[in-house]
Amino acid sequence: MHTQHLLVPQLPLHARIRERWAGGIVCSSDVAFAFIVAFIWLSLYNVRFWELAAAAMWRPGLGASLFMISLFVVAWMVLALLLLVLPSRWLMRAAASALFAVAALSAYFCNEYGVIMNQDMMRNVLQTDRAEVGALLSGDMWLHLIVLGLIPSLLVWRVQLPKTSWRTRLGQRALAIVIALGLAFAGMFANSADFATLFREHKPVRYTLNPAAPVVSTIGLLADSRDRRADQPLLNPSGRVERTAAPSARPLVLFLVIGETARAANFQLGGYARETNPELSRIAGLTYFAKVTACGTSTAISVPCLFSHLPREHFKVDEAARYTNLLDSLLEAGFDVQWRDNNSGCKGVCARVGSIDYKQSNDPRYCRGSNCFDAVMLADLPEVLHHIQRDTVIVFHQKGSHGPAYSERYPKERERFKPACRSNQLQHCSQQEITNAYDNTLAYTDHVLARQIGMLLDADARLDSLLLYVSDHGESLGENGLYLHGMPYAFAPAVQKEVPMLLWASPGYLRRTQLRLDCLRESASLPVSHDFFYHTVLGAAQARSQVYDRALDLTAGCRQSGGHE
Structure with a gap:
């Protein structure tokens, strides 16, 4: 008795890639997506932030340990809110994708050059020219951008989210925002003295939190520029020369x-x-x-x-x-x-x-x-x-x-x-x-x-x-x-x-x-x-x-x- 083997035709390479891509990465909800992405940012893209925070605030003892834990929680909630406040899934994905690239570049310059992403630095970025950009390009920077920027930016679009009604998603997000804000305020209240010291005496630390710092600084810069429009009358304080x-x-x-x-x-x-x-x-x-x-x-x-x-x-x-x-x-x-x-x-x-x-x-x-x-x-x-x-x-x-x-x-x-x-x-x-x-x-x-x-x-x-x-x-x-x-x-x-x-x-x-x-x-x-x-x-x-x-x-x-x- 002879057994006949059924030969299954092998799919072409491009078809296999498309099939695997279509499989996706399953995520339980929009809220879980936002918190997972924020956790990745905080853990992998904020080496400089944690170095400066530890140098400024760490000292042996239970109080400092509790403060660093609360700082992690507060920063995590802040980064998650960047995505939770967006009204649609498409915007949330697009923002996460773009912010992975922003975080990768910002982290590179923070880590390698000690750069601080405040409004003045973002003004420099917006006013730079091609020659200055070219002088900063390097193999390490491109590798950093590809591994920590491009690849995660593409993977974001592969995440599968459950099919739910917009009312359900809105309710989940609203609850998550309330919880995030509550945890952030609770952490800051429980360690208010340490947070006051960090914000008042060590202000540069906040400008290394990626990707929040470059985003907030750019928004503030653009808002200030819009308030002071160049089409206002030119003032001559010198008078007659x-x-x-x-x-x-x-x-x-x-x-x-x-x-x-x-x-x-x-x-x-x-x-x-x-x-x-x-x-x-x-x-x-x-x-x-x-x-x-x-x-x-x-x-x-x-x-x-x-x-x-x-x-x-x-x-x-x-x-x-x-x-x-x-x-x-x-x-x-x-x-x-x-x-x-x-x-x-x-x-x-x-x-x-x-x-x-x-x-x-x-x-x-x-x-x-x-x-x-x-x-x-x-x-x-x-x-x-x-x-x-x-x-x-x-x-x-x-x-x-x-x-x-x-x-x-x-x-x-x-x-x-x-x-x-x-x-x-x-x-x-x-x-x-x-x-x-x-x-x-x-x-x-x-x-x-x-x-x-x-x-x-x-x-x-x-x-x-x-x-x-x-x-x-x-x-x-x-x-x-x-x-x-x-x-x-x-x-x-x-x-x-x-x-x-x-x-x-x-x-x-x-x-x-x-x-x-x-x-x-x-x-x-x-x-x-x-x-x-x-x-x-x-x-x-x-x-x-x-x-x-x-x-x-x-x-x-x-x-x-x-x-x-």
């Missing part, structure tokens, strides 16, 4: 150089042991200000603040576009004004003046792919200076020391300190390699500034000129586990807030204004800030307005009577 000196046959030229991410701690002119300013240190007529504090820890805040008449404590970046700024005042005073940008834009400061964007330049002498060195902004300067007939202000917005790809900010042949980190994944480099690469960027900035001063000196026979350089903010190079910049100002380390600033004046300018450099140097060690920039530039331009403050003009007390004070 007047010149304080008689017209001269010699044009007055001011170079305002806005550095990027240069920190004072690594400037040779300020006492740093390494030769990061070999060329500037040999230039006569230069004054270095040793104790300068920035207005913010990011370009998006510091640049508008620099050109605002308002001091840091009164400045609000979302309102800056409503007011005229320093460049508007210089225009009214009769100057030709031009903004040259090799960074991520002027942040609205140059809205009413001529500008040149060098990021898209293809000059082979200075550009490598999408990255151009700051010297690209100087290529035509000798010819420009030769043809200047009117008083002129040129602003140079440098790429400077923008990280994390420090080694891309200077030509390879100008690498002084070796070995230098050549990766944008700083965590893969030693501390010395990171410092070497960063110091190379400062040495290149030194070279660019020295060239600008040399060009002005060459034109001294027919122009009176002054150069003022200041960095927008500083940088963390791994100290205390922090990299880059953008920390909330109140909690940012000194290296992110203390910046280099220097002033150079040509012999012709010194004769014209009777500015005494010995006097200027005597006060150069006093604490100053970005607040002085607006008023110092007006003073240097021999101009005055209704908001000019002589006390904030670094040159005011050092001009003799012949300088038309």
